[in-house]
Amino acid sequence: MPDGLRIGAAGLWDELLTSLQLDPAATFLSGTEPKLFQTPFSKQVVCPMWRAMTQELHIVGGGMAGSEAAWQAAHMGVNVVIHEMRPKVETFAHRTGNLAEMVCSNSFRSDDDEQNAVGLLHWEMRAANGLIMAMADKHRLPAGGALAVDRDPFSESVTAELTALPNVRVDYGEITELPTEGHWIFATGPLTSAGLGAAIQAETGADRLAFFDAIAPIVYADTINMDVAWLQSRYDKGETEAEQKAYLNCPMNRDQYEAFIDALLAADKTEFHEGETATYFDGCLPIEVMAERGRETLRFGPMKPVGLTNANDPENKPYAVVQLRRDNALGTLYNIVGFQTKMKYGAQAEVFKTIPGLEDASFARLGGIHRNTFINSPSLLDDQMRLKSRPNIRFAGQVTGVEGYVESAAMGLLAGRLAAAEILGQKLDTAPQNTAMGALVHHITGGAEAKTFQPMNVNFGLFQPVEGLKGGRRGRKDRYKAYTDRAKADWQGWLAAQS
Numbered sequence: 001m002p003d004g005l006r007i008g009a010a011g012l013w014d015e016l017l018t019s020l021q022l023d024p025a026a027t028f029l030s031g032t033e034p035k036l037f038q039t040p041f042s043k044q045v046v047c048p049m050w051r052a053m054t055q056e057l058h059i060v061g062g063g064m065a066g067s068e069a070a071w072q073a074a075h076m077g078v079n080v081v082i083h084e085m086r087p088k089v090e091t092f093a094h095r096t097g098n099l100a101e102m103v104c105s106n107s108f109r110s111d112d113d114e115q116n117a118v119g120l121l122h123w124e125m126r127a128a129n130g131l132i133m134a135m136a137d138k139h140r141l142p143a144g145g146a147l148a149v150d151r152d153p154f155s156e157s158v159t160a161e162l163t164a165l166p167n168v169r170v171d172y173g174e175i176t177e178l179p180t181e182g183h184w185i186f187a188t189g190p191l192t193s194a195g196l197g198a199a200i201q202a203e204t205g206a207d208r209l210a211f212f213d214a215i216a217p218i219v220y221a222d223t224i225n226m227d228v229a230w231l232q233s234r235y236d237k238g239e240t241e242a243e244q245k246a247y248l249n250c251p252m253n254r255d256q257y258e259a260f261i262d263a264l265l266a267a268d269k270t271e272f273h274e275g276e277t278a279t280y281f282d283g284c285l286p287i288e289v290m291a292e293r294g295r296e297t298l299r300f301g302p303m304k305p306v307g308l309t310n311a312n313d314p315e316n317k318p319y320a321v322v323q324l325r326r327d328n329a330l331g332t333l334y335n336i337v338g339f340q341t342k343m344k345y346g347a348q349a350e351v352f353k354t355i356p357g358l359e360d361a362s363f364a365r366l367g368g369i370h371r372n373t374f375i376n377s378p379s380l381l382d383d384q385m386r387l388k389s390r391p392n393i394r395f396a397g398q399v400t401g402v403e404g405y406v407e408s409a410a411m412g413l414l415a416g417r418l419a420a421a422e423i424l425g426q427k428l429d430t431a432p433q434n435t436a437m438g439a440l441v442h443h444i445t446g447g448a449e450a451k452t453f454q455p456m457n458v459n460f461g462l463f464q465p466v467e468g469l470k471g472g473r474r475g476r477k478d479r480y481k482a483y484t485d486r487a488k489a490d491w492q493g494w495l496a497a498q499s
């Protein structure tokens with residue numbers, strides 16, 4: 001048991017008693033899990049603040065997530081140490097030693113909190129006294145409905161705000177182990193150092209940490225034309241009806257297939273960033289690379305038509321079939337199987353809408369392949385973002401399989417609050433599922449398919465439906481407004497319960 005004198009600061013103890021307006025001779029009892037400490041005054045004390053003083057929160061990675069986690073935990077009264085390897089150890093994308101450096105674009109995307117899920121996440125973080133949003137607002141640049149940020153003053157002011165806090169310390173150095181003791185948040189991002197990556201793999205298994213993503217486009221289920229597409233697993237495989245109908249199939253005749261291959265070959269592609277030394281794995285080649293290898297490659301690969309009968313037109317054998325698979329437990333999102341791509345976003349939307357059944361599709365996210373370190377969160381993390389095998393460790397930010405500055409900061413905000421609450425002995429449930437924060441964390445820690453898990457942006461497809469509203473494109477505006485109204489009320493309730 002830690003004893004009161006071990007903090008070695010009688011002055012600190014006096015300050016605590018003064019700040020709590022306690023008589024030094026009083027016995028102070030509070031907290032949910034009683035622990036008794038011997039005080040310098042030979043009195044027994046149970047005090048959440050005592051725990052905060054004796055148990056530090058260590059945060060590895062001072063990026064978007066780590067900085068926000070530190071800010072939140074520090075404001076709850078916990079002592080925080082940020083371990084940041086830059087500038088001692090560099091990455092190929094960062095340029096400075098600042099905390100929360102934006103490595104590429106300077107955009108936090110849409111700021112519309114009524115009709116856009118990212119804008120809603122902005123709103124939720126602002127309501128939670130988020131540092132990243134406050135500094136983004138302070139250094140905002142004109143960008144229409146988007147939130148663009150003056151990157152250098154932004155990261156400089158995040159660094160200044162954090163280092164000005166008396167209970168935050170930055171320790172510059174690389175961490176290469178997963179500690180067995182203490183409270184830790186790992187927020188090391190898409191460019192987690194190699195040494196730490198090896199330690200994570202040793203703990204989780206090599207197949208649970210990826211170094212590249214291979215993202216296939218994801219479509220909102222209610223924008224797929226079911227007069228053209230049909231539900232069927234290849235060869236009707238599966239024990240249950242749900243398994244036999246696990247895939248959604250879009251048929252192509254020969255002309256449609258040839259036109260599709262031409263469009264793929266002609267489409268604009270993005271290059272890997274400088275410093276991203278990427279080799280493709282044969283298991284996840286971009287579709288345009290497959291098409292370059294031969295016009296028939298896709299028809300013998302992800303677009304093979306075998307084992308499928310078009311329920312809308314059983315007499316006609318499709319020449320090729322595009323398959324989509326359910327991407328979340330809610331059944332609101334479908335990913336296009338095997339369609340990871342490096343086509344530019346504009347080109348993707350154009351090319352994929354030529355697929356029969358997807359002419360009016362809306363995309364929850366478009367495809368991509370990037371250098372990106374991320375764990376298989378659905379199988380590894382509990383709903384408190386703790387590693388199931390080592391509950392003293394949380395993960396946050398892009399390494400958990402969310403994508404983008406905003407989503408990463410949001411996961412930092414949540415992890416920081418959850419970790420601080422645990423240190424203080426308070427019970428704090430994870431964010432409510434109907435908030436943007438909750439929809440995202442629920443997806444990565446349970447809603448997503450672990451087997452095919454790939455990084456995810458926040459989007460309305462992750463939200464539980466609001467009953468009684470029209471689906472499809474026509475009902476979209478009302479539906480999104482209902483989602484954001486519901487989310488704001490639930491988020492305010494969650495915050496109020498902590499104050």
Ligand SMILES: Cc1cc2nc3c(=O)[nH]c(=O)nc-3n(C[C@H](O)[C@H](O)[C@H](O)COP(=O)(O)OP(=O)(O)OC[C@H]3O[C@@H](n4cnc5c(N)ncnc54)[C@H](O)[C@@H]3O)c2cc1C
Nearest residue numbers: 061063064065085104105175188189193397398404405408
């Ligand atoms: C090349 C590239 C371009 C990108 N472009 C965009 C974009 O345009 N828009 C967008 O929204 N997102 C972009 N991203 C994703 C972006 O990096 C994340 O959205 C965001 O920065 C993630 O926040 P984070 O806190 O999880 O990670 P980061 O912000 O990367 O922070 C992680 C921190 O951990 C540190 N670190 C790593 N390993 C260790 C270790 N072992 N010990 C101590 N410290 C460590 C790193 O130095 C870093 O400071 C890009 C990513 C890359 C790689």
